[in-house]
Every structure is written in C-alpha cells, then in structure tokens.
Amino acid sequence: MDCPNCGKQNSGDSPLCSSCGWVMTWPEEKPKSRRLRVTVVLVVLATLTATLIVFLRSYVVQPRFHRWNCRLNLNTIYKDLLVYAIDCDYEYPTANKWCDLLLAHPTHSFVVSVSFRCPAHKNHKCSYAMNPNCEPNSPGDMVLLFETMDGWDQFGGPELLTFDNHGGKGCNILFNDGHIEFIKPSQASKFKWNVDKAKNE
Numbered sequence: 001m002d003c004p005n006c007g008k009q010n011s012g013d014s015p016l017c018s019s020c021g022w023v024m025t026w027p028e029e030k031p032k033s034r035r036l037r038v039t040v041v042l043v044v045l046a047t048l049t050a051t052l053i054v055f056l057r058s059y060v061v062q063p064r065f066h067r068w069n070c071r072l073n074l075n076t077i078y079k080d081l082l083v084y085a086i087d088c089d090y091e092y093p094t095a096n097k098w099c100d101l102l103l104a105h106p107t108h109s110f111v112v113s114v115s116f117r118c119p120a121h122k123n124h125k126c127s128y129a130m131n132p133n134c135e136p137n138s139p140g141d142m143v144l145l146f147e148t149m150d151g152w153d154q155f156g157g158p159e160l161l162t163f164d165n166h167g168g169k170g171c172n173i174l175f176n177d178g179h180i181e182f183i184k185p186s187q188a189s190k191f192k193w194n195v196d197k198a199k200n201e
Helices: 034-087 095-104 185-190
Strands: 128-130 143-147 171-175 180-183
Touching: 034 095, 034 128, 034 143, 034 171, 034 180, 180 185
Parallel strands: none
Antiparallel strands: 128 143, 143 171, 171 180
C-alpha cells in the first residue's frame, strides 16, 4: 500500500511508513461471503426437511393411510354382503366361494376387485378371509371378515389371521354388526369366532 503522506510503497506488515513514519491505516480483510454461508445453511435445512418428510411418509402417514383404506374396503364389502343376504334368503355367500359369489351377484353395487386388496399390498388378489361360522343372524360381535395372507375365497378362523399387512402392528376385523376394529396381536384370541363359545381362548 502506498503511504498517503509521502507516496512510498510499504509492505502490509508494517504499522508505520518506512520512509516518513506516517501511521498506516490498512483496509480490513473482507469477511467470507455471507451468500456462501446462507447457501450452505439452506442446503442443510433442505436435506433435513426432505429426510423428515420421507420418514413421516414411510413410517407415519402411509401406514395410517393404508390402515384407513383397508377399513374402507371392509366397509364396502360389508355393504354388498348385506345386499347379497337380503336377496338370498338372508344368507351370506358360501364361505368357500364368497369372493366369486359377491362379484357375480347381479345387484352388487359397491364391491370392485380392488376392494378385496389391502392397500398395503396392491399385488394381492384378496387380503381378506371369511369366518364360515358367522351368519346374518349371528351375534353382532362375531367376527365376519378379517385380514389374511394373499389368496381368494379364503375362509377359516384365527389361524388365518395375519398382522403382516400393517407391519405387525395389528389388523382390521369386520364384525357382524358392521363395525370394524384395528386389533393388536395380543387381542386376537379375545373375539367371538363361533356361536358356541362367547370367547375363544
């Protein structure tokens, strides 16, 4: 830097002019670019936000969405089961072909093929099974339909019940009075599966 008093060039490490002794005032070193720092902060925040969104979608929102839509499927099937029963001397479809009979029934108006699949497993043909012991005049708290592994026209009892469709946290069960419950694995034996026993141990 040139001395403003005598004009002699001085090095940057001397506080005084080497020629005239003038006190040199050196310009301050410019700070790092604020724009760069802001950009880095924004990138980090964007990455954290994206990670949080993926986490919430995969482990919170999507499972609840699947669980809710699974309930809607069972509710849809129940409506057509009632229509079928009214049209067929108040009897549900034969358990070993209930899916086929329900779809083939001329007055079915709610069920479509996608209604038989749990949304968590779109490659399934049918994610539900029928309790063959349940009839329209059975108690309202008797199990009618429940979640099971992939198949078609499946029927049986708690031995077919699966919790895998919802990550092992539980499954949806449709009862004879039309209400649906999401039950935990520990609750599976507490529900009514046949007429003779109020509770299955």
